[in-house]
Amino acid sequence: MAGERLTQGLGELADERVDHRFKALPPDAEGLTVGELAAERRNLFTGGFTTPVLALAADSVEHNLALMETYSTRHGLAFAPHGKTCMAPQLFARQLEHGAWGITAAVPHQARVYRTFGIQRIFLANEVVDPAGLRWLAGELAADPDFRFVCYVDSLRGIELMDVALREAGAVRPVDVVIELGAGEGARTGVRTEAECLELADAIAGVDTLRLVGVAGYEGEVPDADTERVTAWLRRLVSLAVELDKAGRFADLDQIVVSAGGSAWFDTVAEVFEQLPELSAPVLKLLRSGAYVSHDDGHYRNLTPFNRIPQEGALQPAFRLWAQVVSRPTPEQAFLNAGKRDAAYDLHLPRAQVVRSGRDGTERPADGLTVTKLSDQHAWLTTERSGDVEVGDWVGLGLSHPCTSFDKWQLIPLVERDGTVTDFIRTFF
Amino acid sequence: MAGERLTQGLGELADERVDHRFKALPPDAEGLTVGELAAERRNLFTGGFTTPVLALAADSVEHNLALMETYSTRHGLAFAPHGKTCMAPQLFARQLEHGAWGITAAVPHQARVYRTFGIQRIFLANEVVDPAGLRWLAGELAADPDFRFVCYVDSLRGIELMDVALREAGAVRPVDVVIELGAGEGARTGVRTEAECLELADAIAGVDTLRLVGVAGYEGEVPDADTERVTAWLRRLVSLAVELDKAGRFADLDQIVVSAGGSAWFDTVAEVFEQLPELSAPVLKLLRSGAYVSHDDGHYRNLTPFNRIPQEGALQPAFRLWAQVVSRPTPEQAFLNAGKRDAAYDLHLPRAQVVRSGRDGTERPADGLTVTKLSDQHAWLTTERSGDVEVGDWVGLGLSHPCTSFDKWQLIPLVERDGTVTDFIRTFF
Numbered sequence: 001m002a003g004e005r006l007t008q009g010l011g012e013l014a015d016e017r018v019d020h021r022f023k024a025l026p027p028d029a030e031g032l033t034v035g036e037l038a039a040e041r042r043n044l045f046t047g048g049f050t051t052p053v054l055a056l057a058a059d060s061v062e063h064n065l066a067l068m069e070t071y072s073t074r075h076g077l078a079f080a081p082h083g084k085t086c087m088a089p090q091l092f093a094r095q096l097e098h099g100a101w102g103i104t105a106a107v108p109h110q111a112r113v114y115r116t117f118g119i120q121r122i123f124l125a126n127e128v129v130d131p132a133g134l135r136w137l138a139g140e141l142a143a144d145p146d147f148r149f150v151c152y153v154d155s156l157r158g159i160e161l162m163d164v165a166l167r168e169a170g171a172v173r174p175v176d177v178v179i180e181l182g183a184g185e186g187a188r189t190g191v192r193t194e195a196e197c198l199e200l201a202d203a204i205a206g207v208d209t210l211r212l213v214g215v216a217g218y219e220g221e222v223p224d225a226d227t228e229r230v231t232a233w234l235r236r237l238v239s240l241a242v243e244l245d246k247a248g249r250f251a252d253l254d255q256i257v258v259s260a261g262g263s264a265w266f267d268t269v270a271e272v273f274e275q276l277p278e279l280s281a282p283v284l285k286l287l288r289s290g291a292y293v294s295h296d297d298g299h300y301r302n303l304t305p306f307n308r309i310p311q312e313g314a315l316q317p318a319f320r321l322w323a324q325v326v327s328r329p330t331p332e333q334a335f336l337n338a339g340k341r342d343a344a345y346d347l348h349l350p351r352a353q354v355v356r357s358g359r360d361g362t363e364r365p366a367d368g369l370t371v372t373k374l375s376d377q378h379a380w381l382t383t384e385r386s387g388d389v390e391v392g393d394w395v396g397l398g399l400s401h402p403c404t405s406f407d408k409w410q411l412i413p414l415v416e417r418d419g420t421v422t423d424f425i426r427t428f429f
Numbered sequence: 430m431a432g433e434r435l436t437q438g439l440g441e442l443a444d445e446r447v448d449h450r451f452k453a454l455p456p457d458a459e460g461l462t463v464g465e466l467a468a469e470r471r472n473l474f475t476g477g478f479t480t481p482v483l484a485l486a487a488d489s490v491e492h493n494l495a496l497m498e499t500y501s502t503r504h505g506l507a508f509a510p511h512g513k514t515c516m517a518p519q520l521f522a523r524q525l526e527h528g529a530w531g532i533t534a535a536v537p538h539q540a541r542v543y544r545t546f547g548i549q550r551i552f553l554a555n556e557v558v559d560p561a562g563l564r565w566l567a568g569e570l571a572a573d574p575d576f577r578f579v580c581y582v583d584s585l586r587g588i589e590l591m592d593v594a595l596r597e598a599g600a601v602r603p604v605d606v607v608i609e610l611g612a613g614e615g616a617r618t619g620v621r622t623e624a625e626c627l628e629l630a631d632a633i634a635g636v637d638t639l640r641l642v643g644v645a646g647y648e649g650e651v652p653d654a655d656t657e658r659v660t661a662w663l664r665r666l667v668s669l670a671v672e673l674d675k676a677g678r679f680a681d682l683d684q685i686v687v688s689a690g691g692s693a694w695f696d697t698v699a700e701v702f703e704q705l706p707e708l709s710a711p712v713l714k715l716l717r718s719g720a721y722v723s724h725d726d727g728h729y730r731n732l733t734p735f736n737r738i739p740q741e742g743a744l745q746p747a748f749r750l751w752a753q754v755v756s757r758p759t760p761e762q763a764f765l766n767a768g769k770r771d772a773a774y775d776l777h778l779p780r781a782q783v784v785r786s787g788r789d790g791t792e793r794p795a796d797g798l799t800v801t802k803l804s805d806q807h808a809w810l811t812t813e814r815s816g817d818v819e820v821g822d823w824v825g826l827g828l829s830h831p832c833t834s835f836d837k838w839q840l841i842p843l844v845e846r847d848g849t850v851t852d853f854i855r856t857f858f
Contacts, residue, residue, distance in 0.1 A: 020545040023538040027565035050561045106806035109452040116449040127755035129821050132479045136456035154756050157820040182758050189756035189764050326556035327583050327618035329611050335618045376832050377535035391586040392558050403805050
């Protein structure tokens with residue numbers, strides 16, 4: 001049933017019309033469906049795509065999907081990849097095929113997209129106190145007894161607001177919540193002390209509309225994070241689960257949830273979670289990394305745990321943004337037709353990787369080219385030699401931060417090594 | 430005919446279904462059309478909208494539309510507001526109703542959106558050397574003799590690439606181009622010297638596929654811009670027009686185009702363009718400011734020329750991003766459920782302006798609240814007093830940079846002073 005809804009949703013995506021909504025798609029494909037255009041197997045460089053165009057490497061995505069499946073299985077972790085990264089139901093479907101338990105969300109709107117595509121297990125790694133969002137959630141839970149949803153709580157006021165909103169919405173089954181343990185003083189959301197966590201557990205037990213099912217947090221926000229500090233915080237999280245269990249807070253559960261794990265420390269999460277003692281019910285050790293699906297050429301290339309555990313594999317950066325040189329006003333300057341509207345710019349600027357000649361389509365390394373600035377619709381390049389690049393050349397850029405790369409594109413060509421576009425990934429931001 | 434296409438396009442926007450594609454829209458409005466939801470005149474705060482939600486103040490937009498119409502008329506300027514800012518056909522329609530000559534674009538994809546909505550005059554303030562984009566353009570020009578299009582050239586290679594692409598596309602009428610004069614050494618695109626401009630004019634005259642119709646540039650990129658330097662560069666631009674005219678380069682035209690003017694220096698543009706001597710044909714003095722339509726609470730609040738000419742009026746910031754406090758882990762910290770996915774962050778962080786109580790809906794100034802950081806889906810707030818804000822409160826944020834505010838929202842509620850939502854602005858990024 002759930003699978004059917006997902007299959008149907010993906011079918012509807014393939015039936016969408018290619019039109020002005022989707023930048024970079026070939027203007028001469030106007031009127032075709034996405035599925036029909038994919039079936040034409042056009043070439044990214046010669047098939048009528050306009051620049052700039054973001055390409056997602058099909059084989060790298062497959063590699064990354066398989067690697068994280070292997071990794072989580074090997075370490076006894078359930079996996080709910082963070083869907084906020086890509087917001088792409090087609091990738092969610094592939095993640096579920098690769099064994100994911102469910103998909104993580106950050107806000108109710110994202111969960112709404114997931115539900116439209118029949119995602120049956122959603123872990124919302126954030127507090128939700130919005131009455132309109134909770135009303136929608138109560139409706140979803142009432143309509144589908146198989147829908148599993150978990151979100152965070154970290155305050156008494158939040159519990160009160162959830163309870164009021166859910167009662168007003170006539171909720172027919174309680175919302176499962178986990179207590180979020182903050183990652184330290186000055187860190188992001190989450191309760192700062194274990195004493196407060198126990199208070200929240202009492203408060204949750206006092207309302208019919210919520211059910212405490214475990215603990216969670218985000219080690220990525222541990223201040224001055226290093227292996228030692230992240231390990232220490234994860235041990236606090238695990239101890240909190242043990243303490244709540246001993247206090248009988250998980251007495252009626254058939255599964256206890258313990259969740260952590262972004263894209264920078266999942267090796268440490270795996271290590272600490274492996275030491276989790278037996279609790280009164282089986283434990284769902286839930287990892288939530290999301291950036292792995294595309295990986296990147298910047299932030300996560302530097303931070304990925306696979307740098308510390310190369311024996312377990314390596315993720316592949318799957319994005320390349322192709323932009324065209326439109327201006328070459330001096331021997332030291334060149335300008336591309338891609339800017340803040342097209343490329344991630346919050347953590348690092350894009351990096352020039354390869355030049356594809358506008359004359360003959362040959363590719364060469366982007367020696368001497370450096371992106372120094374982005375305008376809304378231009379990338380500023382400095383060049384070392386006047387022959388480095390000319391007007392009309394395409395420049396392939398590596399990006400840093402998958403989340404702010406995906407969110408600038410609504411339909412992303414999925415490309416094989418030789419440039420053949422085999423599908424288009426639809427995003428919903 | 431053109432007006433019909435725009436009217437029809439706007440009608441189709443009103444007939445779009447409200448669904449999971451549009452964040453913040455009320456989940457219980459699923460299945461209504463945008464027009465039907467607008468007709469319900471729901472309240473932004475109590476009508477089922479989820480947080481975060483970006484609101485555009487209807488009266489401020491109207492004020493800004495009228496002010497720039499008055500301004501350009503008073504100064505004898507034609508106006509092609511830059512559409513890259515909002516990419517919203519409904520706002521384009523209002524701009525045209527307010528006397529705009531046409532709409533400016535930055536890349537062919539934007540022009541494609543404009544053409545879908547029947548925009549008849551497009552000034553593309555950038556170089557275009559993409560064969561696929563030029564093929565599309567040739568088709569549009571061939572299909573509609575009333576379609577007026579102008580774009581930049583700034584290199585011999587660019588002229589060559591345009592000519593080849595347009596000939597291969599079987600272009601039936603030449604593409605109108607203006608020579609872009611760069612704003613100085615180290616500035617963005619555009620020819621650096623007048624001598625090179627004359628060379629380009631020769632080259633344009635040598636191909637059948639292009640027609641030189643004037644000169645243009647962007648004073649916003651003048652290095653270390655101040656009134657003196659911007660004036661000096663604008664005088665160079667005007668002199669270039671005069672020189673090309675004297676050289677007979679505009680001999681066959683019934684209109685010569687001279688264009689400049691972003692959102693920071695249009696007073697200086699107006700002043701210098703008023704001094705333009707008579708040329709061999711009437712001159713279209715084309716201003717291209719785009720940010721004015723929403724204005725902002727940061728970058729353009731600081732830079733708007735109306736700060737120098739208060740006697741001519743003042744723009745009003747029209748955006749307010751509403752987000753909800755979801756976590757209050759310490760007396761010094763609070764977290765909102767809006768982040769990089771929702772707010773502009775490239776020039777300044779959002780500023781907390783007002784708090785709307787989660788208990789009784791009363792509003793108060795956001796005293797003591799400072800946004801210090803954005804995560805993907807969270808805003809980090811520091812607070813001075815524990816009573817400043819509590820979980821459940823809504824915080825109204827002012828934004829800096831209209832371009833990177835619009836582009837994070839696909840359907841934006843247009844709101845009256847009392848919170849009544851009267852329409853929804855659709856964007857196409």
